Amino acid sequence: MGTLDWVVVAGYFFVMVAIGWWSRGRIANVVDFFTAGGKMPWWLSGISHHMSGYSAVMFVAFASEAYRLGLTVYVWWALTIGIGIGIGAFLFAARWNRLRSKHGVASPLEYLARRYNVPAQQLMAWSGSLLKVVDIAAKWSAVAILLRGFAGVPIAWGILIVGVVTMIYSVLGGLWADALTDFGQFIIQGAAGIVMFVAVAAHFGGIQFMWEIWDKLPAANSEPLREPYTATFFMALFVIKTLEYNGGMWNLAQRYMAAPSGREAKRSAILSSVLWLVWPLVLFFPMWAAPLIVPDLAARAGDAYIELGKVMLPAGMIGLVLAGFFSHTMAMVSSDANVITAVITRDILPRIWKGAKRMTGAAQLKLARATTFSFIGLSMLMAVSLDTTDGVLKVVVDLVAATMGPIAVPLMLGMLPWFRRMGPSSAISSTLGGLGVWAVLYISQQMGTTVAKEALVAYPLLTSVVLFLVVGLVKPERTTDRDELIDSLNSDEADKPTGPETVAAKA
Numbered sequence: 001m002g003t004l005d006w007v008v009v010a011g012y013f014f015v016m017v018a019i020g021w022w023s024r025g026r027i028a029n030v031v032d033f034f035t036a037g038g039k040m041p042w043w044l045s046g047i048s049h050h051m052s053g054y055s056a057v058m059f060v061a062f063a064s065e066a067y068r069l070g071l072t073v074y075v076w077w078a079l080t081i082g083i084g085i086g087i088g089a090f091l092f093a094a095r096w097n098r099l100r101s102k103h104g105v106a107s108p109l110e111y112l113a114r115r116y117n118v119p120a121q122q123l124m125a126w127s128g129s130l131l132k133v134v135d136i137a138a139k140w141s142a143v144a145i146l147l148r149g150f151a152g153v154p155i156a157w158g159i160l161i162v163g164v165v166t167m168i169y170s171v172l173g174g175l176w177a178d179a180l181t182d183f184g185q186f187i188i189q190g191a192a193g194i195v196m197f198v199a200v201a202a203h204f205g206g207i208q209f210m211w212e213i214w215d216k217l218p219a220a221n222s223e224p225l226r227e228p229y230t231a232t233f234f235m236a237l238f239v240i241k242t243l244e245y246n247g248g249m250w251n252l253a254q255r256y257m258a259a260p261s262g263r264e265a266k267r268s269a270i271l272s273s274v275l276w277l278v279w280p281l282v283l284f285f286p287m288w289a290a291p292l293i294v295p296d297l298a299a300r301a302g303d304a305y306i307e308l309g310k311v312m313l314p315a316g317m318i319g320l321v322l323a324g325f326f327s328h329t330m331a332m333v334s335s336d337a338n339v340i341t342a343v344i345t346r347d348i349l350p351r352i353w354k355g356a357k358r359m360t361g362a363a364q365l366k367l368a369r370a371t372t373f374s375f376i377g378l379s380m381l382m383a384v385s386l387d388t389t390d391g392v393l394k395v396v397v398d399l400v401a402a403t404m405g406p407i408a409v410p411l412m413l414g415m416l417p418w419f420r421r422m423g424p425s426s427a428i429s430s431t432l433g434g435l436g437v438w439a440v441l442y443i444s445q446q447m448g449t450t451v452a453k454e455a456l457v458a459y460p461l462l463t464s465v466v467l468f469l470v471v472g473l474v475k476p477e478r479t480t481d482r483d484e485l486i487d488s489l490n491s492d493e494a495d496k497p498t499g500p501e502t503v504a505a506k507a
Contacts, residue, residue, distance in 0.1 A: 423477020
C-alpha cells in the first residue's frame, strides 16, 4: 500500500468516528439507542439491514470458495439469503416493528418472556449471546487477515485498529450511528466493488467476460452445487438463513423495529432482498475470474482477493477496496454489539440484578454504552487469543450457522399465528434439543469421526423444528394473553398503546 492508500483508509476511519459523534446528539434514552425511536426511514433501514448481514468474511472465506469452487458459493449463500429475506418481508418484518410500536419492545428477545416464559427467554438470551462473541471474533480475524495481506499489519494490530474505531462510534451513537455508518459504508463498499469489477472486465476486454470465463475454467466451477455443498446442505441452509436474516440474527430484527411502521419495515426488507440477490454477483465475478489472473492459489485461496487487488488496482484504489472490507465487518460488529447490549440490559440483567429495574433513564443509557464497550472489547480479546485465522469459514458455518437454527426457531415461529399452541415447553425443548444434537456431532467431529457438513448444519435444525412442533401438539400451552400478543402483530391498526415495560410486566 502506498501513501495515497493510507490516506483513504485514515479518511474513512475519521468519517466513521465523526458520524458516531454526530449521532450522539440523537440519543436521549435507551429506546433511541436500541431502536432509533422508530424514526428510521425505510430505505436507510433496508440498506442497514443489508450491510449488517455480512462482513469481511466474504472477502476471505467466501472469496476462497468462489476461487476454488466457482458458482456454488453464490447459490448456497447469497441466493438463499436473498430469497429468504424476500419471504420474510411478508411474514416477519412488519411483526418485528409492531412489537416495538405496540408493546414498547426494545430488544428482539424482550417479547419472549410473555410469549413463552422467563426461563425460555433466558435460555435463548444466554446461548445466543455466547455464540455472538465467537462469531464476531471470527469476523475480526477475517478483516485483520485482509489488512495483513494488503499492508503487512500484524493480525493483533489489525484487530485493535478496526475494533477501536468501531467501539468509538458504536458506544457514542447506538443504532443511529450503526445505520448511518452502514449507509456510508454502503457507498464506499459499492465504489470499491465496482472498481474491482471494472478492472477485471477491462483485463478481459469487456463485460463479456461474465459468460466467457466459464469456458476457460474447470467445468465443475459452473455447477450450482458441488461437494461439499450438497442439495441437503442447500435446503438446510435456506431454512436457517430465512430464519437468521429475518430476525434470528437479532441485529437484523432491530432494523425492522427501527422503521416508522410495519408497512415501512416490509419495504425495507424487500430492498434488502433485492440487494442480496444482485450485489454479491458484482463482488463474486472477479473472484470467479481470479484463477485466470492469479493462478496457483488453491493452497492459500483465502488470500485470493488480496492477490487479485494487488495485480488489478492502481494506487489509491487498494485503500478504497480495503475500506470496503472494513465497512462490512464494522457494520456487522457494531450492529451485533448494539443488539447484544439490548439483550443484556433489557432481558438478562433485570433478571439477575434487581437494581437494573430501578435505574433512571440516564443510568440505563450509561449501562447500555458500558455494555457495548465491554462486548466489543471481549470479542477483540478473543479474536487475538484464539487461532481463528485459518478457519474463518469453519467457524461461520460449523458453529454459527449450525447453532443459529435451534435458537431462531422458537424466536421466529413464536410470532406467527399458526403456532399458537406452542408454549414454553416447545421453546425450551426445541432450543436444548437442537443445541444438544449439534454438540454431539461437533464433539464427534473434533475427535476424528467423519461428520458431513450437511449433517452438522441440517440435523440440529431438523431436531429443533420437530421438537417445537411435536411438543406443542402433545402439550399445547395456548393462553388468552399469548393469543392477544400474537394477534396484535397482524396489522398496523392502532391498538391501545402499551408502555415499554408492558411485555415484561405481563410475563
